[in-house]
Amino acid sequence: MIEFYAKAKLPSRFGNFDIYVFKNDENKDHAVIVNGDIYGRENVPVRIHSECLTGDIMGSLRCDCRDQLLTSLKMIGQSEYGMLIYLRQEGRGIGLLNKIKAYSLEDQGLDTVEANLEQGLPADARNYNFAVEVIKYFKIKSVELITNNPEKIKFLEENGIKISKRIPIIIEPNAFDKFYLETKKDKMGHLL
Ligand SMILES: Nc1nc2c(ncn2[C@@H]2O[C@H](COP(=O)(O)OP(=O)(O)OP(=O)(O)O)[C@@H](O)[C@H]2O)c(=O)[nH]1
Ligand SMILES: [Zn+2]
Structure with a gap:
């Protein structure tokens, strides 16, 4: 279950958004960025983005996260309404430390899936319960999912x-994320 916690204006280079934070079962400060009036609407553009400190913040070229984040914020900002749910599930849910260990294994030739499994961790440890709760909170009738x-x-x-x-x-x-993206397509079924 989630519970409304706080809301504020978030003017940004992509549009005049609102930012919401909810109390939730995982006790994580996930962020919800909203453009326009999404309440009760149909066909709401929604991006569910998993945290990537190295890509989103540092501009790492090992993944496409930052470009996906900026592209989707731009898309949502240009739409009449839309929402980005920023989930604090770093490294597909294994956390920063384990992700960097995975990177180290990838530097030795393992792919992104093997590098998680090698550590005894699932290839993808995420869930999207929070996102489901948020979409229901806003009584959104249908979603155009950016993914x-x-x-x-x-x-x-x-x-x-x-x-x-x-x-x-x-x-x-x-040149740096080519293999990573190929693995997402070949092993994780991404529609690339
Ligand atoms: N464990 C691990 N996590 C990674 C690696 N590279 C990126 N990530 C994490 O993967 C997540 C992004 O997931 P992706 O699978 O790229 O994309 P997605 O968000 O599931 O799918 P899209 O909606 O299509 O973008 C973020 O949490 C990143 O921190 C890696 O090599 N290993
Ligand atoms: Zn990334």
Whole structure:
């Protein structure tokens, strides 16, 4: 269960957003960025973004996270209404320390899935319960989900969220994330 905690204006380079924080079962400060009036609406563009300190903040080229984050904020800012749910599930839920250990194994040739498994961790430890709760909190009737990840679509649909459309978010690979993106496509079923 989530509970409203605080809301404030968040003017940004992408638009005049509102930011919400909710109390939740995981006790994590997930952030919800909202543009316009989403309450009770249909076909709301929604991005569910998992935290990536190295990419989102530091501009790492090992992944496409930052470009996906900026592209989706821009998309949402340009739409009449929309929402980005920023989940504090660093490293697909294994945390920063384990993600950097995984990077170290990837530097030795393992792919992103193998590097998690090698540590005895799941390839993807995330869940999207918080996102489901937020979508229900705003009584959103249907969602246009900005993603390439079929797991997110599956999780939301299994938990009663109607997805009217998937909006792909394809970022051109660079020399450093090419293999990472290939692995997402080949091993994780991403629609790339
Ligand atoms: N464990 C691990 N996590 C990573 C690695 N590279 C990026 N991440 C994390 O992966 C998450 C991003 O997930 P992705 O699978 O790239 O994308 P997604 O958000 O599931 O799918 P999209 O909605 O299509 O973007 C973030 O939490 C990153 O911190 C890695 O090599 N190993
Ligand atoms: Zn990343």
